[in-house]
Amino acid sequence: MVVLGIDPGTATTGYGVVRSTGPGLATLVECGVIRTRARDPLPARLKEIHEGVLELIARHRPDAISVEDVFYSKNVRTTVVLGHARGVILLAGAQAGIEVHEFPPAEIKKAVVGTGAATKEQVQFMLTRLLRLKAVPQPSDAADGVAAALTCCMGTRLPKMGRLRA
Secondary structure (H helix, E strand, C coil): CEEEEEECCCCEEEEEEEEEEECCEEEEEEEEEEECCCCCCHHHHHHHHHHHHHHHHHHHCCCEEEEECCCCCCCHHHHHHHHHHHHHHHHHHHHHCCEEEEECHHHHHHHHHCCCCCCHHHHHHHHHHHCCCCCCCCCHHHHHHHHHHHHHHCCCCCCEEECCCC
16 A cells, blocks of 8 residues: 655645555655745645646645644634635545545654654654654655554544545
8 A cells, every 4th residue: 555645735745655555564755845035926736746746646646645633723714814725725636536534633743652642753763763764854744754654554443524526
């Protein structure tokens, strides 16, 4: 099973592709970020994120997409803009007919570290252990995408959006 994990953001969207070959057997295939320019208008940035996710889907042919759910910020504008980024990511998965799973940040931390209150550093440390990596995936947004993918591979069962065929 191949899972594309995504940590949404309008400036930087982190992603990680993880292949699971059985219980406790997962390998990192690729990770990185999709960056947009802050001076570009929001519609252009969303288009860039959407196209980047579609390109990742075409390259890796994932069986599922795992997306970090919205966290609620004190800044309502930040939360709304993040929702736009998530929307184009979910749309890309639906267009490709891929099962999409959404995980709140605390559930990702719990799956990877064992506690929903884990720090970023604890999550990154466990990613290196679980995936037998020599170094933490960089930048941190990419590590968050890897953690989202790994959560799905580990069989965490949460509500999902469902499978759609294009």
